[in-house]
Amino acid sequence: MEELKWFVMYTASRSEKKVADRLKERGWEVYLPIVEELRQWSDRKKKVQRPLFNGYVFVKTRRNQLWECLQVPGAVKFVHFSGHHATIREEELEIIERIVTTGVAVETDGSVIEPGEKVKVMGGPLQDMTGEVIEKGNKDYFLIRIPGILQNMLITIERKFLQVIEKAQSV
Numbered sequence: 001m002e003e004l005k006w007f008v009m010y011t012a013s014r015s016e017k018k019v020a021d022r023l024k025e026r027g028w029e030v031y032l033p034i035v036e037e038l039r040q041w042s043d044r045k046k047k048v049q050r051p052l053f054n055g056y057v058f059v060k061t062r063r064n065q066l067w068e069c070l071q072v073p074g075a076v077k078f079v080h081f082s083g084h085h086a087t088i089r090e091e092e093l094e095i096i097e098r099i100v101t102t103g104v105a106v107e108t109d110g111s112v113i114e115p116g117e118k119v120k121v122m123g124g125p126l127q128d129m130t131g132e133v134i135e136k137g138n139k140d141y142f143l144i145r146i147p148g149i150l151q152n153m154l155i156t157i158e159r160k161f162l163q164v165i166e167k168a169q170s171v
C-alpha cells in the first residue's frame with residue numbers, strides 16, 4: 001500500500017479556506033497555514049486572517065486518491081514540478097507551523113534567490129532555526145526555504161539576533 005504524503009493542491013482564487021474545510025469534512029487531513037495582519041481601509045483598521053501561501057492547500061493522501069480530493073468545489077489541480085506531483089516533507093510543514101504560531105511578521109516569496117550567508121537565530125521565538133540572510137530593498141530578511149513547493153518565507157529579524165554559521169559563496 002502506498003504511503004501517505006503531503007501533496008500540494010492549487011485552489012481557485014480566494015478559495016483556500018473553503019477548500020480546506022470541505023476536504024476536512026470529507027475526512028482528509030489538511031493543513032492551511034493562516035497569518036493575521038492589520039489591514040487599513042479608508043475608515044478603519046481591521047485584523048484579517050489570510051492564507052500564508054495564496055492558492056495553496058496541503059493535503060495528506062495517497063497518489064491514487066488525488067482525483068477524489070479534486071472533486072471538492074474550489075479545488076483546481078495538484079501542483080506539478082518536472083512532471084511529478086509536488087509533495088512537502090513533514091519537517092517542512094513543521095517549520096511553517098512553528099513560524100506561523102509565533103506570530104512574527106512573515107511574507108512569502110516565490111522568486112529564485114541566490115544563496116547568501118547561512119545563519120542561525122540566537123534568540124526569540126525562532127531561536128536555533130537556521131536559514132539565509134538576504135537583502136530586499138533596504139531591509140534585511142531571514143529566509144527559510146520550503147523546497148517542496150518552491151516557496152520561501154521571509155522574516156524580518158534584526159541582525160544582532162543572527163549568528164553567521166557559513167559565509168556567502170563568492171561568485
